[in-house]
Amino acid sequence: MRFWHKNLLAVLILFIAALDISVIMVMKKSWQLNMDSETRRAASEQTLIANNIFENLDSIRARGNTLTPVLLASVAQSYGDYYRNQGIGLELRENGRLIYPNTGSGQADGSEGQSAQTIRLSMPLPAPYQAMELTYSRDISGLYAQQQELNRFFVMINWIAGPVLALLLYLLIRRLTKPLKQLSETTRTIAGGDYSNRIELRSRDEFGELAVHFNRMAAAVEQRMTELSDMAGEKQRMVDNLAHELRTPLTSMQGFAEFLTSANIGKEEQIKAGHYILSETVRLKNLAFKLLDLSILRHQPLELSEVEVSALFEAVRQTEELKLKESGIPLEIDSSIPAVRGDADLLASFLVNLIENAVHASRPGSPIRLLAYEQNGEAVLEVRDCGSGMTAEQSKRAFEPFYRADPARSRLYGNAGLGLSLCRQIAEAHQARVELESVPGQGTGIRLILQLPNNLASYSITSRD
């Protein structure tokens, strides 16, 4: 049974029951009031008639006549005839003996008066005629007919009001429960996997509130799902890339080793094959060590100390000196802060990785800038080049392991696409942020935002995180 079925049925039954009971009670009360007033009227009329008869009898006695039954009957007759026209029957008894009416028709009237539709009252005449008893009967069939008419009307109203009420209730309840249907449908589509679906409901009642909460929940679920699928995508790409990075050198190594052992070849080709085995082994070794570095960084807490910027920059410059000279790229160093908090070796590794990337992106003669400065109470180390830059999509994935912004995926520089990944790990180990800003054709800037040494305020903020 659906909710609106239950609602409709319950309200309908309750309403009709309440209506009927109250109407029946009202009718019953009105019947009682009618009867009471009828009875009161009868009693007062009876008293009036009894008094009149008494006065008549008194005056007859005063004139000296004796009260014979015939005389009594004629007195009663004069009243009886008068009141019969008004639907009132009179009987007069003396010591239980019926004096009036004495005819058969009178008896018939009397028997009719016995029926339920009459009010029948008896009272003795005032003294000294107390031996005589006046019975008054009043026909109230009109009242009954009226009551019956009311009953019929009530049943008819019931027959008409029932269906009309049911129809109105149906419309009303359908309307009221429409949000439920909407909620249910949206829930089903979301359960079916369409997380972008939302409930369009503008009411301010509980349903509207529920819809708002529901939408908030759906948004949270959708966001979580997107995050998860992004993460899964990144993992999958990482696995694919790792597979590629491992399989490619392994294929060469295995192939050339096979070639050396089984092929009928000359000295020159032997040397070539041996050379390839060597270079691919080195490539695999570098990859393994980079992966190891990443893994170690992830699992070892870092001892942060004060690192002098000038010494750090000098170390980086020395490491990269040869590569920069070969590529014809000047390195511009500019530092406005004396020191930062961090691990000297890791920071150097971070900057070296960035500079190598910058060298590959730059044309000869276009400078690379190595900067250190303060911004909003934090230390910033920045490497900025004027090279080829990256698109938004490339920037987004730049920190993924094995990702190369270079669409050719060429290994001309012998890196495996782990450089920026390593940088991200180094930043995380420092609880620092990395910001990348790149414009295609104009260059790339990467900032590492670190704590300044002895900066207690910023230290407490980061440690609370």
Added chain:
Amino acid sequence: MAHILVVEDEQPISDLITMNLKLVGHTYSKAYSGSEVAGMLEQERTDLILLDVMLPGLDGFAVMQQIAHLQIPVILITAKHALADRIKGFELGAEDYIIKPFEMLELLARINVVLRRNEQAVPAFVCGGVEVRFAERQVKVDSQAVDLTAREFELLEVLIRNRNIALSREKLLELAWGYDFAGDTRTVDVHIRQLRKKLGWEERIRTVFKLGYRLEVEV
């Protein structure tokens, strides 16, 4: 033999493949990116393409779509072994699919299967006074027909297709007798001796220490 275009961006692997192709008597051209392929196919007759999937510029699948009308058989070479990729490759009309790292013998065997299927295989092999006609399964030494048993011919064919490469006795059993042959490696020695005698190839079929046998032919 056949002319094969090797499309592979990794210099070492490209060299590895072509050095082996040269050993067994194929000629080859090299391409290092997907975008070069169409132009190179126009310039020279090509019997088979060995195509890497992950290529700079145009990837392998895109290259296949681009050259589909030429109807040149393609063997895909890739590090990806996801089922979806393999299916995509076959749907685009690849003849075969080889996953890195691969063994050179396997690659050569697959190349031969594809070439034979496409009837690009050279019908005969001539070396010195010996002429081997594969289609007719006939062998002539100095224009004189020589009788070989079916198994000896299989063995000879394997040696010729993998010439200049040493093949172990197990490998020869596998290639010439079939995987399910439950025989002794000495069977190979016996057949090799027969071949040497019948063809006068005592010097050409070399016993390679610790490895097996190798048919040596000038490259």
